[in-house]
Amino acid sequence: MDVTMKDVAKLAGVSLSTVSRVLNDSSLVREETARKVQKAVEKLDYQINDSARILRTNTSNLIGVIGAGMERPFLANLLKGIEAEARERGYALIYGDSDGEFEKEQNYLNIMKQKKIDGIILITTNYYNDLLSIVKNYQIPVVFASGYISDPDISCVTVDNVAAAYDIVEFLCQAGHKDIAFIKGPDLDLLASQERLRGVKLALRLSNIKYNPNRFIEGDFTFESGYSAAKKIINKFPDVTAIFAFNDEMAVGAIRYLKEQNIKVPEDISVVGFDGIELGKYTDPALTTIKQSGYQLGLKSIEMLNKIINKEKIEDNKVFIPHKLVVRESTNKLNELTTKKEVVTNNRG
Amino acid sequence: MDVTMKDVAKLAGVSLSTVSRVLNDSSLVREETARKVQKAVEKLDYQINDSARILRTNTSNLIGVIGAGMERPFLANLLKGIEAEARERGYALIYGDSDGEFEKEQNYLNIMKQKKIDGIILITTNYYNDLLSIVKNYQIPVVFASGYISDPDISCVTVDNVAAAYDIVEFLCQAGHKDIAFIKGPDLDLLASQERLRGVKLALRLSNIKYNPNRFIEGDFTFESGYSAAKKIINKFPDVTAIFAFNDEMAVGAIRYLKEQNIKVPEDISVVGFDGIELGKYTDPALTTIKQSGYQLGLKSIEMLNKIINKEKIEDNKVFIPHKLVVRESTNKLNELTTKKEVVTNNRG
DNA sequence: GAAAGTGATGAAATGGTTTTCAGGGTTATG
DNA sequence: CATAACCCTGAAAACCATTTCATCACTTTC
Numbered sequence: 001m002d003v004t005m006k007d008v009a010k011l012a013g014v015s016l017s018t019v020s021r022v023l024n025d026s027s028l029v030r031e032e033t034a035r036k037v038q039k040a041v042e043k044l045d046y047q048i049n050d051s052a053r054i055l056r057t058n059t060s061n062l063i064g065v066i067g068a069g070m071e072r073p074f075l076a077n078l079l080k081g082i083e084a085e086a087r088e089r090g091y092a093l094i095y096g097d098s099d100g101e102f103e104k105e106q107n108y109l110n111i112m113k114q115k116k117i118d119g120i121i122l123i124t125t126n127y128y129n130d131l132l133s134i135v136k137n138y139q140i141p142v143v144f145a146s147g148y149i150s151d152p153d154i155s156c157v158t159v160d161n162v163a164a165a166y167d168i169v170e171f172l173c174q175a176g177h178k179d180i181a182f183i184k185g186p187d188l189d190l191l192a193s194q195e196r197l198r199g200v201k202l203a204l205r206l207s208n209i210k211y212n213p214n215r216f217i218e219g220d221f222t223f224e225s226g227y228s229a230a231k232k233i234i235n236k237f238p239d240v241t242a243i244f245a246f247n248d249e250m251a252v253g254a255i256r257y258l259k260e261q262n263i264k265v266p267e268d269i270s271v272v273g274f275d276g277i278e279l280g281k282y283t284d285p286a287l288t289t290i291k292q293s294g295y296q297l298g299l300k301s302i303e304m305l306n307k308i309i310n311k312e313k314i315e316d317n318k319v320f321i322p323h324k325l326v327v328r329e330s331t332n333k334l335n336e337l338t339t340k341k342e343v344v345t346n347n348r349g
Numbered sequence: 350m351d352v353t354m355k356d357v358a359k360l361a362g363v364s365l366s367t368v369s370r371v372l373n374d375s376s377l378v379r380e381e382t383a384r385k386v387q388k389a390v391e392k393l394d395y396q397i398n399d400s401a402r403i404l405r406t407n408t409s410n411l412i413g414v415i416g417a418g419m420e421r422p423f424l425a426n427l428l429k430g431i432e433a434e435a436r437e438r439g440y441a442l443i444y445g446d447s448d449g450e451f452e453k454e455q456n457y458l459n460i461m462k463q464k465k466i467d468g469i470i471l472i473t474t475n476y477y478n479d480l481l482s483i484v485k486n487y488q489i490p491v492v493f494a495s496g497y498i499s500d501p502d503i504s505c506v507t508v509d510n511v512a513a514a515y516d517i518v519e520f521l522c523q524a525g526h527k528d529i530a531f532i533k534g535p536d537l538d539l540l541a542s543q544e545r546l547r548g549v550k551l552a553l554r555l556s557n558i559k560y561n562p563n564r565f566i567e568g569d570f571t572f573e574s575g576y577s578a579a580k581k582i583i584n585k586f587p588d589v590t591a592i593f594a595f596n597d598e599m600a601v602g603a604i605r606y607l608k609e610q611n612i613k614v615p616e617d618i619s620v621v622g623f624d625g626i627e628l629g630k631y632t633d634p635a636l637t638t639i640k641q642s643g644y645q646l647g648l649k650s651i652e653m654l655n656k657i658i659n660k661e662k663i664e665d666n667k668v669f670i671p672h673k674l675v676v677r678e679s680t681n682k683l684n685e686l687t688t689k690k691e692v693v694t695n696n697r698g
Numbered sequence: 699g700a701a702a703g704t705g706a707t708g709a710a711a712t713g714g715t716t717t718t719c720a721g722g723g724t725t726a727t728g
Numbered sequence: 729c730a731t732a733a734c735c736c737t738g739a740a741a742a743c744c745a746t747t748t749c750a751t752c753a754c755t756t757t758c
């Protein structure tokens with residue numbers, strides 16, 4: 001029914017082998033013969049049967065992506081970066097969302113293995129340890145995106161969460177804030193969230209502020225959870241002067257709650273986020289945050305994975321993408337009387 | 350190297366055919382034999398070689414998704430819905446972002462055809478016409494998600510953009526607004542954006558407001574484009590009392606600009622968006638918008654595609670998902686003096 | 699001018715499943 | 729007891745590309 005190499009061979013008056021050679025590496029074939037074959041290919045609009053090729057060669061040019069919560073803007077951009085770089089390098093993407101459930105992750109892993117993927121990018125953070133042992137067992141090249149894993153065998157590409165969290169907390173402390181509350185990620189999130197926690201602790205210690213675990217309210221990276229976390233914070237700790245939300249969406253949710261309570265941001269309370277998603281430039285007040293590029297993260301992940309697949313030498317299998325503290329309008333020095341309006345323009349860069 | 354059916358057959362002491370039968374439809378096999386086979390499968394941790402199966406059967410349980418701009422929250426949720434329902438029905442997803450470029454779309458189409466995808470979901474809006482002629486030619490089951498196409502052969506799942514745009518413009522008109530400006534989508538967007546335009550015109554006519562094409566500023570669905578569109582609007586039409594942005598992000602961008610100019614929303618200018626993304630509940634002011642569920646859209650698209658693949662009878666191949674006008678804080682009746690604070694709470698549902 | 703080397707091509711084996719067809723064994727039917 | 733009917737299983741063909749090995753026709757080299 002479909003056009004096969006056999007048809008091409010017949011039309012071109014050559015053997016199957018010759019057609020295959022032309023399609024893969026014409027250098028072995030006489031130029032004239034190659035031309036004949038090319039012509040036949042075009043005439044018949046021949047398309048290779050990928051399954052047959054994979055069956056024979058055992059490589060698929062397919063990369064699996066398993067993620068969770070990919071609708072979050074930061075991760076959506078990460079996926080975009082992955083896609084762009086994968087396409088660039090001739091890979092197609094097979095994509096699965098695990099919702100953070102181990103069973104689904106396992107399930108996708110099986111499907112992907114059956115499809116003979118060349119490599120896999122993992123973006124999940126909950127059961128990564130169990131997952132990794134499977135992947136290692138399967139011997140599939142793997143890159144962990146957006147999370148640092150100490151296992152020396154595993155390649156990671158991520159922002160330096162410890163340093164970044166440190167930077168922004170230090171920024172708050174230097175602005176005079178001592179009573180800081182935190183909206184952290186889900187306790188199940190064993191990677192980014194835990195790392196950021198470490199960075200926070202470090203910054204607090206160096207600023208001689210006592211670490212108080214009660215001041216860490218758990219969120220789940222959604223606007224809504226930021227909103228309700230802020231509520232808890234205000235009720236339990238009416239004296240806080242700053243809130244650090246572990247991502248931008250939660251920061252925005254928190255700001256919304258504060259405003260509803262007629263608490264002014266940043267005059268009464270400073271709020272900072274994490275990720276630097278586009279939105280943060282357009283909220284009122286615009287968000288002070290740590291900026292990292294999801295897109296870059298995606299690019300680098302595929303770059304790394306590609307090296308592993310091709311067995312190229314890798315200088316360092318833990319890669320940190322740059323991050324930057326971006327100060328906008330949602331933070332104030334403590335006791336300083338800058339009004340919002342004075343800084344309202346020109347801060348969208 | 351890998352475990353094959355042959356190994357299973359040998360261990361179970363049966364033939365290849367029997368193993369295959371057990372794996373696909375045990376009903377033909379004696380229960381005792383089936384058990385033996387199952388045991389061998391588990392013992393060897395046998396995984397089917399999907400390429401071999403596809404080669405033989407010509408069906409892949411693979412669905413292709415070609416989209417553009419999928420990092421937009423609404424579309425990210427659409428993808429999430431597609432993924433969830435596809436998984437539910439036993440399909441895996443192969444995903445490609447076209448950036449709205451025809452060449453990339455074509456390229457992905459070829460790759461997907463070579464992988465023998467069972468069906469395809471298209472979410473691109475620019476060159477859909479050229480794309481469709483290829484898909485039709487390839488005879489691949491296809492569903493168009495988030496855009497209405499009149500071609501009777503093509504299944505579409507979308508919000509009723511005409512009606513929705515009509516609803517929200519009518520809402521503005523009934524609130525007394527006569528000087529309305531619009532931030533439309535890119536002119537290249539031949540689907541959703543054009544449909545919404547039709548709805549707008551209809552509502553204007555029925556409210557006896559003259560249609561003025563100059564009042565439609567082109568955006569590209571980003572925050573930034575909403576911001577700069579608002580700038581143009583304010584400069585060119587200082588007398589507008591309402592702005593309808595064709596998606597929520599542009600509305601948020603516009604609001605940001607207005608605030609920077611000390612133009613109060615909604616007291617001076619009402620702003621409405623479209624899509625009803627989560628963010629709209631948390632901005633200040635919270636966004637009046639048309640709410641549609643990207644997730645639902647995804648579910649329905651796969652549902653429809655599945656029917657086409659299975660050659661089930663389809664009652665109607667144009668499906669509209671529900672939409673709803675959600676009035677929050679960014680709109681005011683003209684000349685009415687409601688202050689923002691009175692409505693600030695309880696509007697987050 | 700014979701032996702060795704080179705270059706281009708084809709034949710055939712191979713990868714791992716599914717599926718058709720046929721056959722063997724058992725039970726029912728007359 | 730012969731035949732039919734049925735159930736279960738196995739052998740082998742088919743799906744389509746890649747790759748090894750062999751062949752054949754020329755050159756080159758001594």
